[in-house]
Amino acid sequence: MRRIMQECVRRYISNNKNSALLLADIGAWPFHDLLEKYPSRAKNIGIFEAGMVSLAAGLSISGIVPTVYGITPFIVQRALEQLKLDFVYQKLEGNFITTGASYDFSTLGYSHYCPEDVLTLKTLPELEIVTPGTPQEFETLWNSCHNNGRATYFRMTDYCNSMNVNCEFGKASILKKGENCTVIAVAETLDKVWNACKNEDVTILYYSTVSPFDYGTLSDNCESGKILLCSPFYVGSLVADIVKSLESRRIIIRECGVPNEVLRNYGTKDEKDKYCGITVSNIKEMLESLI
Amino acid sequence: MENKNVLKKLRKKILYISLIGKDGNIQSCFSSLEIIWTIYSFFLSVGRTEHFSEGRNRFVLSKGQSNLAVMVVLAEKGVIEERELEKFCKFDSRISMQADRTKFSGIVETSAGSLGHGFPMAVGMAWAKKIKSEKGKIFCLAGDGEMNEGTMWEAAIFASSEKLNNLVLIVDDNSSISRLIDIGSLKDKFIAFGFIVSEVNGHDVEALKEVLELNFDKPHVVLAKTIRGWGSKTLIEDRSWFHRYPKEDEIELLCREVDDFEKDYARMCKKIYFK
CATH class of the missing domain: 3.40.50.920 (Rossmann fold)
Structure with missing residues (x-):
């Protein structure tokens, strides 16, 4: 799923000059070509997720659609107020992709688990939450949501289903x-x-x-x-x-x-x-x- | 009308609107008023036809509790109607204690309320201007109390790293935090974080204008020394006014204090605070 995600993001950033990628020093290496090609708007800016999400909102206000990538609890929980007030309250567009799912990083302990992401984000009205089970599903959902004028949370997992579903955004x-x-x-x-x-x-x-x-x-x-x-x-x-x-x-x-x-x-x-x-x-x- | 007289008028309007809306952060609004007036009068195009150009200067109110000061300035500039002000805090009003940008498309750039959000967003907006090779600056007004929030310094690190010389942070430094903890020197901190630092009397429009016109090759912070409640003796001296509104029988006295402020009090304040 990570590889497909990287391809989707690469395509989007490459084809849209009004887009930006913000990495929180996680999974940055596969994007090194993107960071080199578009240094002004594709950046690995280190770990400051709360400030980073506000920063992303500032980009979005200015017409630059941000894609933020980080570890699940640090985006969902550390930056929860920023998602709520800076994106949802202000009706801004942005993509938030996380890795780690519920406990994919099983050896890292409770700090890196986030089985509460959906429960937590469900408290934010109008935030879109997608939870693909396969790389193809990620791509389908990304294509539906990444540039639709709204804030969307993309929950990635490293433990994909073998069964792929021809899914549709917003439909069971x-x-x-x-x-x-x-x-x-x-x-x-x-x-x-x-x-x-x-x-x-x-x-x-x-x-x-x-x-x-x-x-x-x-x-x-x-x-x-x-x-x-x-x-x-x-x-x-x-x-x-x-x-x-x-x-x-x-x-x-x-x-x-x-x-x-x-x-x-x-x-x-x-x-x-x-x-x-x-x-x-x-x-x-x-x-x-x-x- | 001279700045001084306009500002007196706006202070009295803040008092009356707070009375009507039955809520107010009047001390904070009075503290910020000269700063907000200076930015809107000399650096923003709000209310003019060219306002919606991409390369315009933009303003972010990070210390959201001064929103009513922004609203009376917008009304003075003819951007919102006076009668709207009178709906302050009413159920279906566009105007309340904190701003909601979705109700003021293109006029109010950011919503506010929770401290520590506006400045990081302003940094993002300054970054966006760089990405788009756009002209113009981002002016952001924060409170010194807000500088206790970690996100302010997270954003400062990034702004400095990106050399966002199109970013001007004005800190309304009315000693909100230093009366609680020993925060040390904000000037030294910002210098260490890679900013150009200016210090100014935050109640002096001409001095503010002069310092806000400066250009540098780094982000610029203006430490504007102010006094909570500036413009009224009672509001300066009585801390209970941080979050309250005037009653009918108080408004006359407060307005008189605004009118007579220089005579009654300003000289003493200048002596104490603006050495």
Whole structure:
């Protein structure tokens, strides 16, 4: 996904003189040609994410669309007030790409984890949040959002799905129709969801845009009133959207996601998924108990 | 009308509008008024036909609590209507304690409210001018209390690194922070951060104009020494006025103080603060 992201950004910066790239000294090397070719507007300016996001807003006010790239918690949390006041409040355009996802940097500890990014950014009305699961999905979503006049958060992961979905910005994809339950897969959980549920009589929906949330597709595809939500985020991140999609209906929701706790363990991404219960076997168990 | 008389008129207007809106940061507005007046009178094209040109000078109010001072200046310049001022803080008003740029397209460059945002945005705007090879400068007004925010210094490092000589930061230095902590010398700090530093009496329009006209090969900071509540004896002496509005029975006295300010108080203030 990083490679595709780099290509997308390179293309955009190269073809648009009213664009700028701001790197926070993370993943800068692959952009070295861009930094050399466009030194006035493609810069690795070091680690000062809060000030950097305000700086990006100043560019945006002046008609230069900024693309900011950094590690998830340092963009989402350190610069949260800047995203809120400088971009959302001022209705400015900008692209915020992060690496690290929930706990891709599994050995770096809690400081570098951010399973709360979606929950946190959902508090900012009008901010677009896309969570591609594959490089192709990143490219599709980038092409839809990177120059659309709004602020967009692109959540990258290094642990992509093998299953690519022909996704569309702002729309959930219906991967399978069934009777007993609606299973919602988000971002990099899709492979596990598919493996756990493909032979069951269930509907499977895949979300690669979580804001704006596609209420309609869920509303039209949840006859059973039973929902199993699988996401790589803190549990609760999308429950409000699900309830809103199905308001005035009796529903049962079960959720497979990151428990809302301080993660003090390290290990591999896979070990962390097991700890959180984001596994094929657990998804199967949760589904069985639900239906 | 002479600057002095206009500024008296604007101070009284700030008092009346605060009374109508039932809110105000009047001390801060009075502290900043000469600075804001100087920038709008001599360095900005707001209200003129050429205003929307790309190469215009732009102004960023980083210390958002002085917004009402900006609004009365804009009204004086004919950019907004007087009757709009009278809707200050009302439910459907464009004008409140802090600015919302989405309600003033092309006139108010940035929204404000949370300190430590405006100056970094101003740095981004100065950088954008360099990218676009645009003329003009970015003038930014911050408070000395705001210099306690880390983002101000993050932005200062970048501005210096980029040699943004189209950036002028004016610090309304009314000792907001030095009464709380020993911040040391702002002058020394800015010099260490690679800025050209000027010091000026922030209530002297001619002196401000002179220093803001200067050009350098580095970003420029103007440390404008001011006094909170300047223009009214009560507002200077009574700290409770930092965030309050005048009542009906106070307004007459306060306006009289504005009218008689030089006679009553200014000489003493100059002696104390502007050696």
